Amino acid sequence: MAAAAVFSYRIFCPIRCSAASNNHDPNKQKLNNISYSGNSTRSTKVDLHSQTTGVASTFVASVAAEKEGCRINEVQIRQNIPTKKQFVDPYRHGLIIEGGVGYRQTVVVRSYEVGPDKTATLESILNLFQETALNHVWMSGLLSNGFGATHGMMRNNLIWVVSRMQVEIDHYPIWGEVVEIDTWVGASGKNGMRRDWLIRSQATGHIFARATSTWVMMNQQTRRLSKIPAEVRAEISPWFIDKQAIIEDVPEKISKLDDTAKYVNSDLKPKRSDLDMNHHVNNVKYVRWMLETIPDRILESNQLSGITLEYRRECGGSDVVQSLCQPDEDGILKDGVKQDTASIRLLNGFSLASEIVDGGGLIASFEKGPLRFTHLLQAKGETQNEEIVRGRTTWKKKPSSMPFSS
Numbered sequence: 001m002a003a004a005a006v007f008s009y010r011i012f013c014p015i016r017c018s019a020a021s022n023n024h025d026p027n028k029q030k031l032n033n034i035s036y037s038g039n040s041t042r043s044t045k046v047d048l049h050s051q052t053t054g055v056a057s058t059f060v061a062s063v064a065a066e067k068e069g070c071r072i073n074e075v076q077i078r079q080n081i082p083t084k085k086q087f088v089d090p091y092r093h094g095l096i097i098e099g100g101v102g103y104r105q106t107v108v109v110r111s112y113e114v115g116p117d118k119t120a121t122l123e124s125i126l127n128l129f130q131e132t133a134l135n136h137v138w139m140s141g142l143l144s145n146g147f148g149a150t151h152g153m154m155r156n157n158l159i160w161v162v163s164r165m166q167v168e169i170d171h172y173p174i175w176g177e178v179v180e181i182d183t184w185v186g187a188s189g190k191n192g193m194r195r196d197w198l199i200r201s202q203a204t205g206h207i208f209a210r211a212t213s214t215w216v217m218m219n220q221q222t223r224r225l226s227k228i229p230a231e232v233r234a235e236i237s238p239w240f241i242d243k244q245a246i247i248e249d250v251p252e253k254i255s256k257l258d259d260t261a262k263y264v265n266s267d268l269k270p271k272r273s274d275l276d277m278n279h280h281v282n283n284v285k286y287v288r289w290m291l292e293t294i295p296d297r298i299l300e301s302n303q304l305s306g307i308t309l310e311y312r313r314e315c316g317g318s319d320v321v322q323s324l325c326q327p328d329e330d331g332i333l334k335d336g337v338k339q340d341t342a343s344i345r346l347l348n349g350f351s352l353a354s355e356i357v358d359g360g361g362l363i364a365s366f367e368k369g370p371l372r373f374t375h376l377l378q379a380k381g382e383t384q385n386e387e388i389v390r391g392r393t394t395w396k397k398k399p400s401s402m403p404f405s406s
Helices: 002-006 026-031 053-079 122-140 151-155 230-239 283-291 296-301 354-359 362-367
Strands: 094-097 102-108 158-169 178-188 192-201 207-219 263-268 302-311 321-327 345-347 350-352 371-379 386-397
Touching: 094 122, 102 122, 122 158, 122 178, 122 192, 122 283, 151 158, 151 230, 178 207, 178 230, 283 302, 283 321, 283 371, 283 386, 296 302
Parallel strands: none
Antiparallel strands: 094 102, 102 178, 158 207, 158 302, 178 192, 192 207, 263 321, 302 386, 321 371, 345 350, 371 386
């Protein structure tokens, strides 16, 4: 009876949230003490073997619960996710704008975010878009413990997935440059959300890039698309802005490629490092796979000025991916018909001798214009392949001198 009475008290277990232990550290020894809710606070030795099996099981279960609660509390403390709307974030150099619903973050282009020409890479720009979007939700006070998911989304087991994205880049930020990234959200149909971005130079005010995207919700367990629940709509709709970074009257349809595409890169396999917190391949990785199919001669003398992506399905860690790429009329003529260089060509219905076309520099003049490529990523299957994402890229000649150098 006396032994049972001992365990009738509430037990507090301030157990350190770590698998490692150090019995020689007096501070850690204090954290491993077991105290009671009575007046005594000194360490108490408990002989579990002297208790009944039922009482011992209860004790062990309570200790496990305390450990789990301690682990959760430690994560919450380390992340410090705001539970209320914040207007300034000194750690991320962010602040709320646009009447209290938009977000602006100031960043410095770091050395690992640039390529050989010391300008920010497309992947770095896309990563900055993703980061500022998450930080926007962070400061809203709506962020739960999901990847940009609100509290209502977590209760309904929902996650965000991007269905379409378009990026236009006029100029690339350079290494060490300070840029401002603005982002905001708006409605997109009945069950979608639009998110837009602007990147500008803090020093000159020039707009470097603009982007727009469409997001829908997916059930994390069934992996099926879902309507926006009323409680989630009530969370996000007060943040909507009727403003667009890129205005499209009718979105351009991207045609589907097949195995006859000019450039093909097969047997691409995701790595563990390619997976995000939602356990599928991050969309920035898709862009890398796409660009790897473009010939080096194009990449060396041109830079990407626009990209549009239409997402069809998610890509998992076990998928084997094939990247297809097809230039539009070899990137030279779009409305004309290009034949062999030794033959006669047709341009807008007029016949021109090849020496006039080549010798007069007509081909060179076309090469100065934008090049366009159509892309497709597909998961290889036993019976048929499944589309992951369709894409279209536009390229222009690299500038001979640094923009805004004067």
